[in-house]
Amino acid sequence: MEKVKSMRNQEVSASSVDALYREADDWHVNTGGETIHAKRLPGRWRRLKWLMASVWLLYFLGPYLRWNGQQAVLFDIPNRQYHLFSATVLPQDFWMLSLLLLFFAILLAVVTALVGRAWCGFFCFQTVWTDVFTWIEQRLEGPPAARRKLDKAPMSLGKLRIKSIKHGIWIAIGFFTGFSFVAWFTDAFVLWQTFFFGQANGAAYATVALFTVGTYVLAGFLREQTCFWLCPYARIQGVMLDKSTLVPAYDEQRGEPRGRVRRDETGRTAGDCVDCNQCVAVCPTGVDIRQGQQEGCITCALCIDACDQVMDKVGRPRGLIRYASLDELEGRPTQTLMLRPRVWVYTGILGLALAGILYGLTSLAPLELKVLHERAPLYVLLSDGSIQNKYTLKVLNKTHEPISVRIGVSGHDRMTLVGADDPVQAEPGSVTPAMVFVKIPRRALAAQQQPIVFHAETRLPSGATAEAERESVFIGPDR
Structure with a gap:
């Protein structure tokens, strides 16, 4: 029986090959x-x-x-x-x-x-x-x-x-x-x-x-x-x-x-x-x-x-x-x-x-900005009664030259930005991280979460001004 099956498989294989040759001829x-x-x-x-x-x-x-x-x-x-x-x-x-x-x-x-x-x-x-x-x-x-x-x-x-x-x-x-x-x-x-x-x-x-x-x-x-x-x-x-x-x-x-x-x-x-x-x-x-x-x-x-x-x-x-x-x-x-x-x-x-x-x-855009909020802890209560949040900024320089980027923040009248006094030196074609802190008096917080916006600004080698911004959030204790 196995021999018969093998012979049949060989016949099928041969016929398939013949069909391929006939197709090639046609x-x-x-x-x-x-x-x-x-x-x-x-x-x-x-x-x-x-x-x-x-x-x-x-x-x-x-x-x-x-x-x-x-x-x-x-x-x-x-x-x-x-x-x-x-x-x-x-x-x-x-x-x-x-x-x-x-x-x-x-x-x-x-x-x-x-x-x-x-x-x-x-x-x-x-x-x-x-x-x-x-x-x-x-x-x-x-x-x-x-x-x-x-x-x-x-x-x-x-x-x-x-x-x-x-x-x-x-x-x-x-x-x-x-x-x-x-x-x-x-x-x-x-x-x-x-x-x-x-x-x-x-x-x-x-x-x-x-x-x-x-x-x-x-x-x-x-x-x-x-x-x-x-x-x-x-x-x-x-x-x-x-x-x-x-x-x-x-x-x-x-x-x-x-x-x-x-x-x-x-x-x-x-x-x-x-x-x-x-x-x-x-x-x-x-x-x-x-x-x-x-x-x-x-x-x-x-x-x-x-x-x-x-x-x-x-x-x-x-x-x-x-x-x-x-x-x-x-x-x-x-x-x-x-x-x-x-x-x-x-x-x-x-x-x-x-x-x-x-x-x-x-x-x-020649400049991009990303903001990462520190998760552990979400906020810190300072001795002067202020609430402080920590952020990691990632500045992406898409130009061919190194640039100096100044960082700012907006969204609250009594907000203080710490760690951004000196501009960030961003290398060409790379991401440069920078760590900053934002403080707001606890009594000035109207809600547990306060939307804020970080701003990045630089002057390009051509003389033009490039800007970028990224929204984030300021987190405080539950009211």
Whole structure:
């Protein structure tokens, strides 16, 4: 019996594997058995792809932008300070990071709902770096046919020279990718002075090494396999699309049946698709768009450029492959994208998150004050008949310079503040504690608890005055 069960389990396992292979065949997924050498053609979508990818230049150049004598954007993790131009965000304001993450998550959802995987096709770092790597490969090794021939050729001095130059450039790009990442977390110019002399932090060397190897392997070798098997977005994007989403699509009703163009052809009976396979040749993931929307399609629209050029040559109208919705291709009424309910829901969440971020950035005060009332004991009866409360003040200096903060208190006419004669010296980007006492004559207390307000005031290096206040309570004996 156990043997029969084992045989059945093996049959089920084998059938599952066969089903996976059949699915891969149906979806035209390259499982890594061959290297994809995509053909590169000019066109409007290729130009747009390069334009969108150029946004990543900010990643490399951003750390060198200066503001008021220091790095404009610096995530100073050791000191728990995050400098954004003139604003300094401390851990106390980290709630804005949650809103920022929510904003980008919803932005990804709304873009996907409207135009599919535009992030993957035009902005994703894996796509952009792979595109740069393959561009270098083509410049050194030639077009796809020449690259395939070189890969299969035996090793020679010429092949070794070309391959060495290519891999050397790839490794250099990976190194500067990691170096630029570290530069966002430490002063970029200081990093250049310390990194190559062995004086940088050990974490900097480890991070650069990981980024160098990761970029080299992911963009140089795994390429589209990263999108297929490592990226979770490729798996979940299917539930984010619907029949009204615009994606690069093949117009099957117009293109089928396929047939090649003949020179002596007088009247064409086949569809507009001439079965040239140029749409497959230019696809960076190797999918055939004519098989419908697939997991491997990153909606880069390069197949549209290729098909439009062929249509121009054979004298047929463009748009056999175009950005279109499933409703449009099947002849159903199309819905205006911005009138869809979930787009409005996404947009509302985006607006709230963005409003919260802007409010947080604009309301960042250079000075904050917190007050902790002593609990043991709550109050002390002095020999002169006064009631005394003890408080611990925490002064947070959000500026880049040390400041002198004067402390005051209000809320009762006969109140005396003890221990605040000298200003509190608050260090930049840190919390400075100060202990003070408040006394009120017992006969002057009208209730067991008296609300009071502590005030903090300082003059900033710029000459402006910064103030902060915090409510607390003065506690006395039961009346």
